[in-house]
Amino acid sequence: MDGGAGDQLQCSAAVERLNAAGQAIKRQVIRKATVLLGRNEFQEIIIRIEDGKVPQSYVLKEFKLFTKFVKEGKCTVQLLPENIQLLISNCPPDQLNVFLKTLSIKHQAWQTLKPLTYRDKLKAALPRSFETISPLQQRDVQKANELRSKATSKGLADRTNNTMRTSKANPSKRPVLSLPAARKLNKEQAAVLTAVLSGKNVFFTGSAGTGKSFLLKRIVGSLPPKSTYATASTGVAACHIGGTTLHSFAGIGSGAAPLEQCIELAQRPGVLPHWTLCRHLVIDEVSMVDAPLFDKLEAIARSVRRSTEPFGGIQLIMCGDFLQLPPVSKGKEKAAFCFQARSWRKVIQVNMELTEVRRQTDQSFISLLQAVRVGRVTEEITAKLMESAYHKIERDGILATRLCTHKDDVELTNENKLKQLPGSEHVFEALDSDPSQVKTIDAQSPVSRALQLKVGAQVMLTRNLEVERGLVNGARGVVLGFEPGKQGLPRVRFLCGATEVLKRERWMFKVGGGLYVSRQQLPLKLAWAISIHKSQGMTLDCVEISLARVFECGQAYVALSRAKTLEGLRVMDFDPRVVRADPDVLLFYKQLRKERLLMQVEIIN
Numbered sequence: 001m002d003g004g005a006g007d008q009l010q011c012s013a014a015v016e017r018l019n020a021a022g023q024a025i026k027r028q029v030i031r032k033a034t035v036l037l038g039r040n041e042f043q044e045i046i047i048r049i050e051d052g053k054v055p056q057s058y059v060l061k062e063f064k065l066f067t068k069f070v071k072e073g074k075c076t077v078q079l080l081p082e083n084i085q086l087l088i089s090n091c092p093p094d095q096l097n098v099f100l101k102t103l104s105i106k107h108q109a110w111q112t113l114k115p116l117t118y119r120d121k122l123k124a125a126l127p128r129s130f131e132t133i134s135p136l137q138q139r140d141v142q143k144a145n146e147l148r149s150k151a152t153s154k155g156l157a158d159r160t161n162n163t164m165r166t167s168k169a170n171p172s173k174r175p176v177l178s179l180p181a182a183r184k185l186n187k188e189q190a191a192v193l194t195a196v197l198s199g200k201n202v203f204f205t206g207s208a209g210t211g212k213s214f215l216l217k218r219i220v221g222s223l224p225p226k227s228t229y230a231t232a233s234t235g236v237a238a239c240h241i242g243g244t245t246l247h248s249f250a251g252i253g254s255g256a257a258p259l260e261q262c263i264e265l266a267q268r269p270g271v272l273p274h275w276t277l278c279r280h281l282v283i284d285e286v287s288m289v290d291a292p293l294f295d296k297l298e299a300i301a302r303s304v305r306r307s308t309e310p311f312g313g314i315q316l317i318m319c320g321d322f323l324q325l326p327p328v329s330k331g332k333e334k335a336a337f338c339f340q341a342r343s344w345r346k347v348i349q350v351n352m353e354l355t356e357v358r359r360q361t362d363q364s365f366i367s368l369l370q371a372v373r374v375g376r377v378t379e380e381i382t383a384k385l386m387e388s389a390y391h392k393i394e395r396d397g398i399l400a401t402r403l404c405t406h407k408d409d410v411e412l413t414n415e416n417k418l419k420q421l422p423g424s425e426h427v428f429e430a431l432d433s434d435p436s437q438v439k440t441i442d443a444q445s446p447v448s449r450a451l452q453l454k455v456g457a458q459v460m461l462t463r464n465l466e467v468e469r470g471l472v473n474g475a476r477g478v479v480l481g482f483e484p485g486k487q488g489l490p491r492v493r494f495l496c497g498a499t500e501v502l503k504r505e506r507w508m509f510k511v512g513g514g515l516y517v518s519r520q521q522l523p524l525k526l527a528w529a530i531s532i533h534k535s536q537g538m539t540l541d542c543v544e545i546s547l548a549r550v551f552e553c554g555q556a557y558v559a560l561s562r563a564k565t566l567e568g569l570r571v572m573d574f575d576p577r578v579v580r581a582d583p584d585v586l587l588f589y590k591q592l593r594k595e596r597l598l599m600q601v602e603i604i605n
């Protein structure tokens, strides 16, 4: 299920016959194709393209792979002796990834066998057969690696000209192949993925750290990219799942205009394709989407797509925890949650809940957080959190990040702390592919246009660099120095023990009309302080929290639940009164449970 077994693809395909100059002289397009990987009677690897009529098969001998756009579900396989190329598009990216890995590794392993000559084949007189390829095993990987190291030591190029992108580790040597590194979904997460793949409109919830966003990324990777839009209610949350904001998908500004006007806005040239091409709309952090916006989007979808089905027939996949941050209220009145929207019940077909917390492992801390989530703070919890004010969480020059309730405090704190450091400031300017889109980029990017650093600056990683080494989004560190040379890249020591010189990374953002823009910047931000709103969705190493000015239900829970351990948390001024769970939300969840609508895996199985 996680990306499939690697033996087939659902995609669009084009088969091109090339002339000697590499130009296509014949092209056949198959909009809905199944591409299979298998073996024939001689154990040779076969790529088979099916369009529901006559399948076409090719023996995989020498080939070239172009894999730059695998994340967008595209790749090209060039069969060199045949002068044929297969262009694959609109394939679920995770499926494509496993498929290409299987193809490369199985092919490498096959190369260790003695090739059969035409005569051998004739002599064998085997009946023609096709069997789908078996899933990758460790021994396939081992074989392929052995072959690679032999080829390297002899200075030989192997028969494949494989341009597959390779891992960054040890760049001087040939990269070592490995099994696809997808982390396994747990049972609950897998059940949600199954429900999504069945085409239903799914809402799934669960406490902080149950892996909602983790699963959402996997869901996005399992759907065809052309018709899937990954969004979130805020820019930061959108970035976690590699998507855009719900607002920029919808193209209706703040959404405050009357419906008729919004429908017009949604039909502008750069925006209309979002609505017409979209078949799967993914929304993370749905707790911050308010009811009027939800109803408006639902009505726009029906109108623009000329469909009477709920949400115009778009499959909705939403997740969030309504006991975390609520929608931002405009004016004095409390904003209505999207589950209070008129169209909510009509739209949502399946409600599910993830219950296994993955962010924290200490059971007593998990229980404490669960109680805080529903606003039930016992004396014992109060005592524990008050005690945490004395936690010494500074290590190796890395200070705790202060989570603030108000944005102004964040900017002031970071600016002042940087100023107070001795030494000169190093400024790193971002490189944007389209400077006219700077506002759109700023709204979605986890890194700023200009990053000021000094030796001693407290920083946070804003991207997963190497999960195995603990270099993950949210990892905390301190700047040790700057490399000599023009670029003067910063050397950072992280709490996980790793010291790393950071280079510019590239972020891609979808803007109107399916276009992409990019920003290149160091994957860092200052981390003396961040706002609780910006911390939603994050996992943090060491946090200090001041809750005196908490103003929203769920805000204290969001802040506390960012920490991985109680030891990595310091609450300065705990007062149980700041912990509040919204009664409407408690009622909504209770109702769902009562009606047995909130399915947990035990109920499904």
Ligand SMILES: Nc1ncnc2c1ncn2[C@@H]1O[C@H](COP(=O)(O)OP(=O)(O)OP(=O)(O)O)[C@@H](O)[C@H]1O
Pocket (backbone or CB within 6 Å): 183, 184, 185, 186, 189, 206, 207, 208, 209, 210, 211, 212, 213, 214, 215, 321, 324, 358, 359, 536, 537, 538, 539
């Ligand atoms: N199946 C899994 N295997 C390994 N790690 C997982 C799995 N599911 C979740 N995680 C890890 O658990 C942590 C929390 O996951 P995630 O941020 O997706 O939770 P969440 O439910 O979205 O939380 P929040 O409500 O705070 O946004 C992450 O570090 C994530 O990588």
Ligand SMILES: [Mg+2]
Pocket (backbone or CB within 6 Å): 212, 213, 214, 537
């Ligand atoms: Mg999340």
